Amino acid sequence: MSALFEPYTLREVTIPNRVWMPPMCQYSAAPEGPLAGVPQDWHFAHYAARAAGGTGLIVVEASAVSPEGRISPYDLGIWNDTQVEAFRRITRFLSAQGTVPAIQLAHAGRKAATDQPWKGGAPLGPDAYGWRSLAPSPVAFDDRHPEPDELTVGQIQEVVGQFAAAARRALDAGFEIAEIHGAHGYLINEFLSPHSNHRTDAYGGSYENRTRFALEVVDAVREVWPDDKPLFFRISATDWLEDGGWTPDDTVRFAGELHAHGVDLLDVSTGGNASGVRIPTGPGYQVPFAARVKAETRMPVAAVGLITEAEQAAKIVANGEADAVLLGRELLRNPSWARHAARQLGGAVRVPEQYHRS
Numbered sequence: 526m527s528a529l530f531e532p533y534t535l536r537e538v539t540i541p542n543r544v545w546m547p548p549m550c551q552y553s554a555a556p557e558g559p560l561a562g563v564p565q566d567w568h569f570a571h572y573a574a575r576a577a578g579g580t581g582l583i584v585v586e587a588s589a590v591s592p593e594g595r596i597s598p599y600d601l602g603i604w605n606d607t608q609v610e611a612f613r614r615i616t617r618f619l620s621a622q623g624t625v626p627a628i629q630l631a632h633a634g635r636k637a638a639t640d641q642p643w644k645g646g647a648p649l650g651p652d653a654y655g656w657r658s659l660a661p662s663p664v665a666f667d668d669r670h671p672e673p674d675e676l677t678v679g680q681i682q683e684v685v686g687q688f689a690a691a692a693r694r695a696l697d698a699g700f701e702i703a704e705i706h707g708a709h710g711y712l713i714n715e716f717l718s719p720h721s722n723h724r725t726d727a728y729g730g731s732y733e734n735r736t737r738f739a740l741e742v743v744d745a746v747r748e749v750w751p752d753d754k755p756l757f758f759r760i761s762a763t764d765w766l767e768d769g770g771w772t773p774d775d776t777v778r779f780a781g782e783l784h785a786h787g788v789d790l791l792d793v794s795t796g797g798n799a800s801g802v803r804i805p806t807g808p809g810y811q812v813p814f815a816a817r818v819k820a821e822t823r824m825p826v827a828a829v830g831l832i833t834e835a836e837q838a839a840k841i842v843a844n845g846e847a848d849a850v851l852l853g854r855e856l857l858r859n860p861s862w863a864r865h866a867a868r869q870l871g872g873a874v875r876v877p878e879q880y881h882r883s
């Protein structure tokens with residue numbers, strides 16, 4: 526049987542296979558009012574379909590730990606109990622299908638308050654549900670984005686507390702795994718990288734200072750996240766900058782520290798923190814970053830980015846480059862990708878009873 530269809534256990538949670546869905550924002554919640562950040566019918570149908578299709582683990586999209594931590598006013602949030610109640614419907618269904626429900630906890634930092642991507646994704650002013658964004662330093666992401674407000678040390682501590690509160694709510698909502706969003710140029714990534722972090726206090730400057738906020742978030746989340754449940758961290762392994770950015774060497778070093786602080790698996794992506802960089806994309810182009818972390822630290826990793834073919838995915842796992850693969854856009858195109866891959870490779874995924882005649 527292909528390694529893709531072997532179960533995988535982290536702490537006390539067993540994931541039925543290695544075909545996983547990465548977090549993908551749907552930008553489909555209400556922008557304000559009592560339903561702000563609350564999962565809707567769309568979210569339920571979207572996640573339910575990928576669970577029925579045999580996906581082993583679904584990481585629910587970036588869910589903001591505070592209203593101002595949303596990438597867009599239409600993002601999901603996990604800062605109140607109405608949101609928890611709506612997430613419960615999703616986790617219940619996923620668990621009933623044998624799919625492990627995970628959620629990505631996020632703060633968008635200086636890339637917050639933008640429009641839905643299909644409307645152009647431009648930063649929004651207060652007249653269009655926008656707000657002033659927060660960041661380690663008052664440095665805009667690009668010419669389009671406004672300058673963010675620099676977080677005070679008190680505000681940094683507040684955000685750490687928001688991540689912990691969000692983790693508590695995620696547990697209450699029935700999630701088995703929490704993932705901290707440390708990638709793609711959002712708040713945690715902004716602290717890590719010298720490209721976006723120009724602080725001169727305890728949270729900026731040296732590698733130790735730039736990684737302080739991320740580790741404080743990890744510690745605060747791990748404290749409320751039960752010992753029997755895994756914690757993931759998504760990282761951008763490189764800013765893709767020649768100079769002055771976060772590097773693959775930094776990632777390897779940091780992976781070891783994250784592991785020691787109770788992170789069980791590194792979800793290895795790249796980029797998003799520096800505008801205008803050239804990224805050599807192609808099939809599996811981010812896999813080598815994940816493979817290097819695994820080889821040099823022995824920390825479990827998941828690989829993501831242009832993994833679309835069954836043979837390609839199976840090889841990544843069989844070669845030990847990653848413990849699992851995450852398929853994003855391919856799962857948007859084909860919710861039953863895991864089932865098709867199992868047929869092609871000679872494996873099996875759980876099929877809902879209702880579909881046995883298929």
Ligand code: FNR
Pocket residue numbers: 547548549550551586587629706708709759794829830831832851852853854855
């Ligand atoms: C994303 N991606 C993403 N990443 C993340 O960490 N949190 C998120 O909420 C989102 N949202 C999101 C929305 C949409 C519509 C897309 C297409 C992507 C990135 C995603 O998780 C994945 O890393 C990339 O899509 C690359 O993988 P694929 O699509 O090449 O398999």
